Amino acid sequence: MKSLNEDLKTGQFKQIYLLYGEEAYLKKLYKNRFVKAMVPEGDTMNYRYFEGKNTNPKEIIDLAETLPFFAERRLIVLENTGFLKNATPELAEYLKNMPETTYMIFVESELDKRGKLYKAIKEKGHIVELKRQDEKTLIRWILGMAKKEKLQMSEAAVRYLLAKTGNDMENLGQELEKLFCYCMNHTEITAADIDEICTTQIGNHIFDMVDAVAAKEQKKALDYYYDLLTLKEPPMRILYLLTRQFRILMEVKEMERTGVPPKEIAAKVGIMPFLVGKYRAQAKAFTRKELRGIVEAGVQTEEDVKTGKMGDILSVELFLVQYSSKREK
Secondary structure: OHHHHHHHHHOOOOOEEEEEOOOHHHHHHHHHHHHHHHOOOOOOOOEEEEEOOOOOHHHHHHHHOOOOOOOOOEEEEEEOOOOOOOOOHHHHHHHOOOOOOEEEEEEEOOOOOOOHHHHHHHHHOEEEEOOOOOHHHHHHHHHHHHHHOOOEEOHHHHHHHHHHHOOOHHHHHHHHHHHHHHOOOOOEEOHHHHHHHOOOOHHHHHHHHHHHHHOOOHHHHHHHHHHHHHOOOOHHHHHHHHHHHHHHHHHHHHHHHOOOOHHHHHHHHOOOHHHHHHHHHHHOOOOHHHHHHHHHHHHHHHHHHHOOOOOHHHHHHHHHHHHHOOOOO
């Protein structure tokens, strides 16, 4: 991102940019910032935007050949076209000799680094992966957003918000908007405000469900499940997230046993570092053998549903009943 900010600051733009990665918020942010910087507002003659898999490479090439109309450059933005995933040899070849007055920005979710188009962009332009941001960056960003609204927020409250809503910046941005409106007559955003107004991410419901399974609180585990069904969450998605959670616990338990540091555990299993303690505590409720058995049972349950041996709603219910039942003494 440092290189993108530098280009925006100096106005020295590369002819081609490729923005990719899982952080949709940052892709959208930088796409809009470059469009604003590279094309005068309201200039519809020299700016075109294409989106989706039906975009025609030939149409892009024909447009790219057109000289800008009383302007320094023509800008073409291509978003989620699939060009970087599928073979687009004609466009890859064209980029090598594209007119100097034509600029392109590719914004993609999926790509193949072995493809000709990726290699052509790498040779002539600038490629930036926009990943999920780390905990420190998110805390700094949230505190900065709150400051703009003249609201205070403790670091503990920010961490609580992240634990409740996840680390997706687009979702966080929406939750912050709700918080700012709710707290407009306050001076500080508290955990109570976050509980009152923010939507709990499904992952937190899953975590609570696993907590209930660990404590052998069967009714509570099933209540969480029925709540998610009421929220229209598909049973197979719930099962997938449950199985994934138990798999993470299995990995955390194994890494803790072998002395892997918390920061490395977080990076390997894909969670924020401040959550490692919660996962380690939850993993202590199970043996490694139990966790492996639960993960295998989750995979088998999914297979039973796919092959028609069981219904989806009942299968997840039975899965929860089996592992939240109190052990016989």
